[in-house]
Amino acid sequence: MSLMTRGLEPAVAAVCVVPLVLLAYKAYSGDLGVNPIETLTHETGGTALKLLVASLAVTPVRRLTGWNRLVSTRRLLGIFAFFYAVLHFSIYLVFDQFFDVMAIVDDVLKRKFILSGMVAFLAMLPLALTSTNGWIRRLGRRWQTLHRLAYLAGAAAAIHFVWKTKVPEVEPYAYAGVVAVLLLTRVWFSWKKRQTQTA
Amino acid sequence: MLIKREPEIRSSEITPELVYRSRREFLRTAGVGAVGLATSSMWLGDDLAAQAVLANVKKSTYMVADDKPHSYEDITSYNNYYEFGTQKSDPARYAGQLTVKPWTVKVDGLVAKPADYALEDFIKPHQLEERTYRFRCVEAWSMVIPWVGIPLADVINRVQPDGKAKYVEFTTLMRPSEMPGLRGGGLDWPYTEGLRLDEAMHPLAFLAVGLYGKELPNQNGAPIRLVVPWKYGFKNIKSIVRMRFTEEQPQTAWNKANPREYGFYSNVNPTVDHPRWSQATERVIGQLFKRKTLMFNGYADQVAPLYKGMDLKKFY
Ligand code: HEM
Numbered sequence: 294m295s296l297m298t299r300g301l302e303p304a305v306a307a308v309c310v311v312p313l314v315l316l317a318y319k320a321y322s323g324d325l326g327v328n329p330i331e332t333l334t335h336e337t338g339g340t341a342l343k344l345l346v347a348s349l350a351v352t353p354v355r356r357l358t359g360w361n362r363l364v365s366t367r368r369l370l371g372i373f374a375f376f377y378a379v380l381h382f383s384i385y386l387v388f389d390q391f392f393d394v395m396a397i398v399d400d401v402l403k404r405k406f407i408l409s410g411m412v413a414f415l416a417m418l419p420l421a422l423t424s425t426n427g428w429i430r431r432l433g434r435r436w437q438t439l440h441r442l443a444y445l446a447g448a449a450a451a452i453h454f455v456w457k458t459k460v461p462e463v464e465p466y467a468y469a470g471v472v473a474v475l476l477l478t479r480v481w482f483s484w485k486k487r488q489t490q491t492a
Numbered sequence: 493m494l495i496k497r498e499p500e501i502r503s504s505e506i507t508p509e510l511v512y513r514s515r516r517e518f519l520r521t522a523g524v525g526a527v528g529l530a531t532s533s534m535w536l537g538d539d540l541a542a543q544a545v546l547a548n549v550k551k552s553t554y555m556v557a558d559d560k561p562h563s564y565e566d567i568t569s570y571n572n573y574y575e576f577g578t579q580k581s582d583p584a585r586y587a588g589q590l591t592v593k594p595w596t597v598k599v600d601g602l603v604a605k606p607a608d609y610a611l612e613d614f615i616k617p618h619q620l621e622e623r624t625y626r627f628r629c630v631e632a633w634s635m636v637i638p639w640v641g642i643p644l645a646d647v648i649n650r651v652q653p654d655g656k657a658k659y660v661e662f663t664t665l666m667r668p669s670e671m672p673g674l675r676g677g678g679l680d681w682p683y684t685e686g687l688r689l690d691e692a693m694h695p696l697a698f699l700a701v702g703l704y705g706k707e708l709p710n711q712n713g714a715p716i717r718l719v720v721p722w723k724y725g726f727k728n729i730k731s732i733v734r735m736r737f738t739e740e741q742p743q744t745a746w747n748k749a750n751p752r753e754y755g756f757y758s759n760v761n762p763t764v765d766h767p768r769w770s771q772a773t774e775r776v777i778g779q780l781f782k783r784k785t786l787m788f789n790g791y792a793d794q795v796a797p798l799y800k801g802m803d804l805k806k807f808y
Binding site for chain 1 (some may be wrong): 565750753767780
């Protein structure tokens with residue numbers, strides 16, 4: 294791993310912490326609204342999705358702009374996305390289901406909205422676990438392959454948001470559109486790579 | 493740290509002590525007592541103190557013993573009213589601009605006395621009363637709300653549906669200039685709802701014009717809305733401009749949008765799951781943990797006979 298690229302990583306980390314600080318402050322001052330648990334679920338889920346999208350945007354943006362230093366922020370964004378997803382899931386686990394495993398299994402099997410969230414969460418889990426330098430070295434090329442799970446996580450999280458609403462709303466579709474574009478850039482890059490290889 | 497759960501429902505809630513008045517007494521009090529809807533015509537925001545007081549409100553004849561009503565602020569700042577937007581905070585933010593005076597309720601269809609009633613004339617013949625009901629949203633949250641209004645049956649008796657009428661359809665105002673949510677689409681506007689006539693005649697069915705003894709704030713469906721406490725919140729149609737009596741089952745807005753999720757009956761039923769939420773539990777606003785949802789929202793003793801012999805899994 295490259296050395297800290299002067300300020301970029303700390304700056305990104307600071308931005309990633311802001312939503313948590315804001316939520317903590319609102320919780321402290323009793324400012325989470327009429328339904329605080331719902332507010333926490335929405336805010337943590339929304340932040341997880343935003344950071345996941347940001348981490349998926351790093352590579353395409355780097356390639357388009359040639360700003361290679363950006364790559365050092367990808368892991369950070371991914372880990373913070375997972376962190377907020379853990380908070381999001383924990384709220385569901387504790388306050389919605391109170392550790393009732395059967396009810397959770399039932400919820401996942403019956404509701405595609407919950408299933409898609411679970412798929413996104415489970416896809417992020419091995420990525421977070423293998424994000425250390427040690428695992429990157431140990432897995433070698435397979436690390437790259439494994440971390441394609443991020444595409445699945447992004448797609449599932451966007452679908453989770455779309456399926457959450459009762460009537461079609463703009464915001465979830467906007468996220469789904471952005472995720473779709475980010476995934477398509479991968480297809481395009483690999484197609485171009487093959488073109489130059491065969492040429 | 494010990495996390496203490498509160499799953500138990502107080503026994504008083506399991507057997508709600510609905511204090512009944514006999515039907516006879518209803519009829520006697522209907523029409524007695526001039527009802528003065530106080531005539532402040534200015535909208536002054538959603539502050540309780542700013543709302544006009546309703547005069548001559550009879551003490552609760554129906555109430556849920558022991559359930560403490562939610563605060564005025566909770567009830568008026570967390571609403572689903574998609575005509576003003578899909579966020580819970582949108583109605584409180586945007587409904588203030590809605591003109592609710594003057595207001596006309598059209599009564600038509602299979603009825604002896606079809607007419608366009610000015611709201612004052614619509615309400616005046618009846619005795620206002622306060623009723624504290626549980627309110628259970630299809631999204632699995634709930635509140636306890638002290639409404640002021642009149643029994644729906646009293647109105648229906650007055651307008652006299654004819655023998656063929658089996659249903660009543662309600663329609664909400666559709667006024668794009670004052671309802672920003674209409675631009676967003678989503679539902680097939682205007683919002684409509686419906687009840688079977690015997691459901692509408694049930695003594696629990698209520699038309700609310702007030703909250704906490706004052707005129708209804710716009711975000712809660714001013715100036716007149718339906719309250720059927722044993723059904724999910726969206727059946728409790730707001731800002732009613734029309735009641736039409738029909739022979740066929742009316743189309744309802746949410747049912748048209750998603751028939752699998754929102755049935756015509758939509759009775760609160762913990763055993764029939766919504767495709768996206770379990771209906772077995774609910775979060776009472778203000779409490780951390782969810783609690784069990786009661787059949788017919790705790791009003792089973794009163795309303796279960798309406799559905800005798802019906803498969804409620806099929807007619808959800
Ligand atoms: C572990 C599995 C998950 C479960 C059980 C779950 C559950 C939920 C629930 C119950 C809601 C609230 C629905 C509502 O209030 O209508 C929600 C909303 C949401 N979730 Fe999840 N979720 C999961 C994973 C995820 C993940 C991994 C992400 C993103 C990376 C995510 C992003 C969101 C978003 C964006 C929302 C909507 C927030 C809003 O309305 O502003 N969820 N989720």
